[in-house]
Amino acid sequence: MVVKFDVDLNEPLVFQVGHLGEAYDEWVHQPIxxxxxxxxxANDNLEFLTRTKWWVIPLVWLPVVCWLVYVAMQRGLTPAQAAAAVVSGIVLWSLMEYSLHRFLFHIKTQSYWANTMHYLLHGCHHKHPMDALRLVFPPAATAILCIPFWSLIRLFSTPYIAPALFGGVLLGYVMYDTTHYYLHHGQPSTGVPKKLKKYHLNHHFRSQTKGFGITSSLWDHVFGTYPQPKVVR
Incomplete structure (x- = not known):
């Protein structure tokens, strides 16, 4: 006999959600x-590490972006070449943003530890989409995730281009995280910001298997995951 597990929202959640098993995916996509x-x-130190204010992201990472571009120019890139590499990095990030969101953040899980890790990575955001202190990635987690991406960029580009290219990727990430925060807590009334907010909230509340871009819907159009407009009858 399978006993249904109920999550107690008044208790720390991370080590509870794994017990949901196959029911986790349905539970985590019913937003509060x-x-x-x-x-x-329950541990206060661990709890502190999960909370990040949005302005910490540009404060920490924009100086790193500037330093990376400076290193590339010190190695011989002209300002125009460095700018081109940064723009290329932003475009590369936009594809990474889409791919990570679609294939990693929305992976289906059912084992205890897979559910737990998914909840920490992205599930918590779908369960509590307006939690302002967990909308952006903590810098320590981002630094860890940077290691494999930096290694790949070094492998597939030259020592001159790699720092500026990676700086562009990081700048794209900063744009992503700050835009994501704004789409949840800003109140755009016109133009592109309003359309982006509608497009992203549609992903949360109507079609969670569509609309994986954040800063742009480009790759959703390319790969056929742009949500269809709601038909009014």
């Missing part, structure tokens, strides 16, 4: 729209 975020861990 509240600005009050849940507690993740």
């Amino acid at each position: 729209v509240s600005k009050e975020g849940p507690r993740f861990f």
Whole structure:
């Protein structure tokens, strides 16, 4: 006999959600729209590490972007070449943004540890989409994720181009995280920002298997995952 597990929202969530098993995917995609975020861990130090204010992202990473571009120019790139590499990095990030969101953040899980890791990575955002302190990635987690991406860029580009290219990727990431925060907590009334907000909230509340871009819907159009407009009858 299989006993259904119920998550107690008044208790730390991270080590509970794994017990949901196959029911996790359905549970995590039933959002609780509240600005009050849940507690993740009983340990105060671990809990602190899960919370990040949006302005920390540009504060930490924009100086790194500038330093990387400076290193590339010190190695011989002209300003025009460095700018081209940065723009290429932003485009590369946009594809990574789409791919990570579609194939990693929305992977189906059912084992205890897979559910737990998915909840920490992205599931918590779908369960509590208005939790302002968990909308952006903590810098420590981003630094760890940077290691394999930096290694790949070094492998497939030259020592002159790699720093500026990676700087562009990081700049794309900063644009992604700050845009993502704005789409949830900003109130755009016209133009592109309003369309992006509608497009992203559609992903959360109507069609969670479509609309994987954040800063742009480009790759959704390319790969056929752009959500169809709601038909009014």
